[in-house]
Amino acid sequence: MKIGIFDSGLGGLSVLNEALSKLSEHEFLYYADVKNVPYGQKSRDEILKFSFDAVKFLIENGSNAVVVACNTATSVAIKDLRAKLSVPIIGMEPAVKKARDLSCDDTLKTLVIATPVTVNGAKLKELIANLNAKDKTEVLALPRLVNFAENEDFESQDVKSYLRDELTKFDLSKFDFLVLGCTHFNYFKDSLREIFPSDVKIIDGNEGTINRLINELSLEASSPRSAPKIKFFYSGKEVFNKSELDKISRNLSRLQKMREIC
Numbered sequence: 001m002k003i004g005i006f007d008s009g010l011g012g013l014s015v016l017n018e019a020l021s022k023l024s025e026h027e028f029l030y031y032a033d034v035k036n037v038p039y040g041q042k043s044r045d046e047i048l049k050f051s052f053d054a055v056k057f058l059i060e061n062g063s064n065a066v067v068v069a070c071n072t073a074t075s076v077a078i079k080d081l082r083a084k085l086s087v088p089i090i091g092m093e094p095a096v097k098k099a100r101d102l103s104c105d106d107t108l109k110t111l112v113i114a115t116p117v118t119v120n121g122a123k124l125k126e127l128i129a130n131l132n133a134k135d136k137t138e139v140l141a142l143p144r145l146v147n148f149a150e151n152e153d154f155e156s157q158d159v160k161s162y163l164r165d166e167l168t169k170f171d172l173s174k175f176d177f178l179v180l181g182c183t184h185f186n187y188f189k190d191s192l193r194e195i196f197p198s199d200v201k202i203i204d205g206n207e208g209t210i211n212r213l214i215n216e217l218s219l220e221a222s223s224p225r226s227a228p229k230i231k232f233f234y235s236g237k238e239v240f241n242k243s244e245l246d247k248i249s250r251n252l253s254r255l256q257k258m259r260e261i262c
Contacts, residue, residue: 001217002027004058004066006051009037009150010251011184012069015092016230017255018206019067022214022221024228029058035235038146039072040115040182047117051077052084057236059087065217067209068092071114071181075121090213094124094181095205100133102201103176109136111170114181116141124181138175142166142185149184152247154254160191172196180204187254189261202262 003023005016009032016030031054033039039047051073058066065088068074068081074091081089099110110133118124119141128137148159178200180186189202196202214221232239232248239245 001064001219002029002062003213004029004031004055004061004063005069006031006033006054006058006066006073007069007183008033008039008050008073009146009184010034010248011146011149011182011186012067013248013251014183014186014204014255014258015067015069015206015209017252017259018210019213020228021224022210023219024224025222026219028228028230029061029063029233030230031058031233031236033235034150037150038115038143039070040117040141040143040146042117044076044117047073047076048080051081053236055081055085055089057233059085063087065090065213067213069183069209071183071205072117072121075118075123078123088213088216090209090216092183092205092209093127094118094179095203095208096124096127096133096137096179097131098203098205098208099177099179100131100136102203103136105176106136108176109138109174110177110179111172111175112137112139112179112181113142113145113185114139115146116143118181138170139181140166140169142182145188146182146184149187152250154187155191159188160194163188163191163195167195172200175200178202186258187251189258193261 067090071092078091119139
């Protein structure tokens with residue numbers, strides 16, 4: 001089976017990394033819309049167009065299912081994509097439900113960090129409302145993290161200062177979970193771990209997304225193999241440039257290390 005994975009940039013590699021841990025016998029097409037990243041500061045109409053262009057490209061190139069590995073694109077476009085396209089389309093959702101289900105202390109809250117579009121969008125607000133978690137959830141937009149990630153700037157003083165400055169808005173001892181509501185944010189789990197108290201757990205929606213893919217397509221999870229078959233595309237053009245392929249490889253290696261941090 002051929003599975004398409006789409007993100008505004010290279011954040012969705014964290015979802016691909018999760019998929020490879022369970023579905024490596026399948027073929028993957030990864031589409032990064034590098035011409036238009038970041039989506040988090042674009043208009044709704046722009047995000048809709050970019051999302052349709054990407055998903056239709058993946059379908060035209062043989063994808064039997066598509067994972068929208070971008071919380072921002074999911075927030076804006078997932079209903080329209082499912083209504084107008086014929087293949088199964090799996091979206092991303094900040095793991096607020098997982099955080100509330102795992103929480104053992106009603107006095108503590110969940111902090112969701114995401115892009116401005118996700119933070120201000122109806123989808124996240126509806127999710128929080130449906131979980132009756134409004135009083136137990138805080139949200140914070142961190143738009144610069146996407147740019148840092150795309151530039152492979154993961155551990156610089158600029159990154160750490162940005163995170164510390166933004167997070168001073170909260171008393172971090174009042175939280176028990178930090179939800180990463182943007183796939184790009186997985187690159188920064190080590191820096192976030194340094195800032196948050198050790199008893200605050202860091203979670204994302206990647207595992208839940210791939211589990212939904214497995215269930216919807218009735219697939220069987222398996223152990224990873226040594227050489228998965230993947231093609232990478234930048235805004236509709238296949239990536240052959242060695243320096244870009246090396247960059248993707250470096251990012252996947254970093255994400256594999258970040259998976260161990262929670």
